[in-house]
Amino acid sequence: MPEPSPVPDARIAVDCHGIVKQFGEGPRALRALDNVSVAIRExxxxxxxxxxxxxxxxxxxxxxGFEYPTEGTIRLHGEDIAGLPxxxxxxxxxxxxxxxxxxxxxxxxxxxxxxxxxxxxxxxxxxxxxxxxxxxxxxxxxxxxxxxxxxxxxxxxxxxxxxxxxxxxxxxxxxxxxxxxxxxxxxxxxxxxxxxxxxxxxxxxxxxxxxxxxxxxxxxxxxxxxxxxxxxxxxxxxxxxxFVADFIGETNFLSAAMVGIEEGVARVRLPSGIEISASLAEGYRPAGEATVVVRPEHARMVTTGGQLSGVVENIVYFGTDTHIHVKLDQGSTFMVRQQNSRSKSCGASVGDRVGIDIAPDAAQVLRD
Amino acid sequence: MASAAEIARRDEQSKTRTRWLLSLPALFIVFIAAIGPLFVMLAYSFMAKGDYGDVKPGEFSLDGWFSVLFQRDIFDDTVTLADAHLSILWRSVRLSVITTLATLALGFPTAYFIATRPRSTREVWVFLITIPFWTNLLIRTFAMQQVIRNEGVLNTLLMWLGIINEPIPIMYTDWAILFGMVYVYLPLMVLPLYASMEKLDFRLVEAGYDLYAGRLAVLRRIILPLVKPGIVAGSILVFVPSLGAYVIPRVLGGGKNLMLANLIELQFGAGRNWPLGAALSISLMLLVMVAMLVYVRNATRSGGGHG
Missing domain, CATH: 3.40.50.300 (P-loop containing nucleotide triphosphate hydrolases)
Incomplete structure (x- = not known):
């Protein structure tokens, strides 16, 4: 999907700033919204x-207008509408x-x-x-x-x-x-x-x-x-x-060690000992342990080589693609999604020893 | 061997028989205990009156029906309209209509209040509404008397507050009957109103507000049409017993302010005119039926075919 070019000076239609909504009082109070700010463009x-x-x-x-914020302002085209029914x-x-x-x-x-x-x-x-x-x-x-x-x-x-x-x-x-x-x-x-x-x-x-x-x-x-x-x-x-990585789509989480940061790109060491590059959220400079995510379709199963290795644990056929669950040598499970082709086999069967090749730029360091 | 069709037919027959058997007690009550006496009344209304009450069986007479609306002068036999009967009829209809409107005006906000409470507390409110039913009607009416009589709660309070200097005479006026009927019949309005408001989807109210309808417009265009079945049911439940009210006008209206039921009672008692009493009873019934037909027809027509 092409990324729509962000328009920095786009006019803001709805601007919610510092919205807090609390139901009830005292220790049983429920915070439905906790300091939420979003600006929705025209x-x-x-x-x-x-x-x-x-x-x-x-x-x-x-x-x-069916609920009123406990704190914060809601503006519609710059006009405060908090008091309007x-x-x-x-x-x-x-x-x-x-x-x-x-x-x-x-x-x-x-x-x-x-x-x-x-x-x-x-x-x-x-x-x-x-x-x-x-x-x-x-x-x-x-x-x-x-x-x-x-x-x-x-x-x-x-x-x-x-x-x-x-x-x-x-x-x-x-x-x-x-x-x-x-x-x-x-x-x-x-x-x-x-x-x-x-x-x-x-x-x-x-x-x-x-x-x-x-x-x-x-x-x-x-x-x-x-x-x-x-x-x-x-x-x-x-x-x-x-939470975002987990909620949207399927993801592999890998615990890794930070090695260094160069020009906004992190070098991390995977559990297998191999170092790869991973992108970072802007302005985030972690050190020590970090979690790296890789989408299943951004990795490939290979017979030799790859940054990770393990044993095929399960193969699930989904029509358009096949999910291959690989039990890594370090214990966790890694899923690879592979597009199905006319040739029937996915290239491996349960119990095979395989490697996993992570595409360049596919890994992302999470803010934990 | 019976064929499958034969067995199915027999089964159907036996089911039909069972249903009839089970409905026998209900049919018995409806025909013997409810409709039967009505035919006795109808027959009595066409008989000549006995000298000491009762009727002269077999002696046909239209005097009973004639006397419902007319009276014959005992000296010169001129026929005039029965003013006393007409004024009683007018009072009954007028007070019943006002009672229905007053209970609707008071009951609607009450029902709305209950329907908008959290589900757990609604039952408590409904329970409170039904408490007056536990007390005998006569006792409730005498309680009303204690409130509105000259030395009663209302007058004492108003005088103590300095709003009035002398008690307002309410007892033995139409106002007294009205107060009594509104008080006694209010729950009969609230309960059906609440029943239909409880089913009201309040998201529709929100949708109304969302589409630029103010509070009054939401009430008129959304809530009222949707709770109309409750309004119709409540109005019938209040209007019908109001028109036939006996105890309330007897206790609060005194001897002068009679309503139809008191007039009927008079004919079977001191008046010793059973045919007239019977004819009045049937007239009252017809009046109620006509009023209901007109009302329900109007209500459903303006409801856009819904509810």
């Missing part, structure tokens, strides 16, 4: 990614449950926000028609919301939230209720709508694959904190912390 597809309970939905609800914020939400009004038709649902804004009748009709066309729901405009499928309800929720042309659209795990195939389709649809409308999308998900395929930038969250903000490429290839 026209950006920004994703809050993390496991359930990491605070991503709480942050989203604060931007929407949700119905005065030019921000709309696609809810996880869609929250379509069951007593209204599809058409009335989409028109609701426009009616509340006091648009003229003709203008509302034109806008609703435009929105229903955007989500391919023109034919079902007069249906009641309990007479449409989950995927269709999802489209209606999207049309309803986009109709008032909000400055920012919030999406709270909108695809989680859809089946796999529909989810894939909607991911592409959402991306298309974001580029067509030019609206800033803030997307919440716990699905790392979804985050990687759709986002311009991702904020990885855990336990109320933002661990890393970056492009999908940054997050996947240059994870700064163990």
């Amino acid at each position: 026209n950006e597809f920004f994703t809050l990614l993390g496991p359930s309970g990491c605070g991503k939905t709480t942050l989203l609800r604060m931007i929407a 949700p119905f005065k914020r030019p921000i709309n939400t696609v809810f996880q449950s869609y929250a379509l009004f069951p007593h209204l038709t599809v058409w009335e649902n989409v028109a609701f926000g426009l009616q509340m804004l006091g648009w003229a009748k003709g203008k509302i009709e034109a806008r609703v028609a435009e929105m229903l066309k955007l989500v391919h729901m023109e034919e079902l405009a007069q249906r009641r919301t309990d007479q449409i499928s989950g995927g269709q309800a999802q489209r209606v929720a999207l049309a309803r939230a986009l109709a008032p042309a909000p400055k920012v659209l919030l999406l709270d795990e909108p695809l989680s209720a859809l089946d796999y195939k529909l989810r894939k389709e909607m991911q592409i649809e959402l991306k298309r709508m974001q580029s067509e409308t030019g609206i800033t999308f803030i997307f919440v998900t716990h699905d790392q694959e979804e985050a990687l395929t759709m986002s311009d930038r991702i904020a990885v969250m855990s336990k109320g904190r933002v661990l890393q903000v970056g492009t999908p490429w940054d997050i996947y290839d240059k994870p700064a912390e163990r």
Whole structure:
């Protein structure tokens, strides 16, 4: 995936600064968000990614106005919106449950926000028609919301939230209720709508694959904190912390010893005694013991040589690729992902002694 | 050997028989204990009245039905509208409508409050609402009397606060009946309202706020349409017994402020006019049925076909 060039002077749409959210008081108080700061740029597809309970939905609800921060400020295009109720914020939400009004038709649902804004009748009709066309729901405009499928309800929720042309659209795990195939389709649809409308999308998900395929930038969250903000490429290839590396995709962790740092690149000694280069998070200068991560597809199984060696423990066939688990001589297990080719064999069988060749620039030192 | 179809048919038959057997007690109660007496009433209303109460069986007469709305002067036989009956009818309808509206106005916020409490405490609130049901209606009505009589709690309090100098006479007025009915029938409004509000998905309220609806718009456009079944049920549960209220107007309204049920009771008692009493009873029933039909039809029409 090509890395979108970062625009340093891009205008900031939503600026959350020093957000703390505490539920309850005293020793039983729960910190849902602990000093969170993120700046979301205009026209950006920004994703809050993390496991359930990491605070991503709480942050989203604060931007929407359903919760108020205990500490910190939220600015929309430079303007502090902390005191504004949700119905005065030019921000709309696609809810996880869609929250379509069951007593209204599809058409009335989409028109609701426009009616509340006091648009003229003709203008509302034109806008609703435009929105229903955007989500391919023109034919079902007069249906009641309990007479449409989950995927269709999802489209209606999207049309309803986009109709008032909000400055920012919030999406709270909108695809989680859809089946796999529909989810894939909607991911592409959402991306298309974001580029067509030019609206800033803030997307919440716990699905790392979804985050990687759709986002311009991702904020990885855990336990109320933002661990890393970056492009999908940054997050996947240059994870700064163990949690990020572990949560996104599959990773091999190797304990290594720091040898030295030259021009921002570390030399580390692997357990096998071989030294390799590994990239470092900017400004991070560790010494002594360190953890190095290598993605399974950035290593290759070789019959001789390689920086690591071990015995093939398990071979798992996945259709497009094969995972080979190698028990290293030092005890830990290392996984190699190998693209399948027309020739059936992966080149080894369980019990074989093999070497592992790590691609140059593939290793990354974690901030522990 | 019976074929599979034969066995299935027999099984179906025996199931049908069992169902009928099981429903016999219910059918017995409905027909003999509920609908039966209504036919007795209907028959009585078309009979001549006995000299000391009762009816003269077999003697057909329309006097009972005639007297519901009209009266014949005992000296010159001129027919005029029965003013007393009409004013009682008007009072019954008026007080019942006001009671329904007042319980709705008081019950709606109450039900909303309960429905928005945490799940664990909701049951406590519902329990508190049902406590008055444990006490006999008569006792509750006398308790209301203690509140509103001239030397009662309300007047004493108002005088002590210096808001009034002399007690406001509430007892034996329509106000007294109204206070009593609102107090007694309020739980019947709160409970069905709460039942439908508890099912209300409050995420829809959030969605409303998100789509630029202010608090009033959310109430009018989202909450009200969705809890309409509760409003309809609560209104019926309050309006019907209000229209037929007997104890409350008897105790709080005194001898002058009669409602329909008191008038009916009078005919079977001191009035010794059972045919009129029977005709009034059936009139009351028809009145309730017509009111319900009109109300439910209007409510469902404006509900956009939902609920």
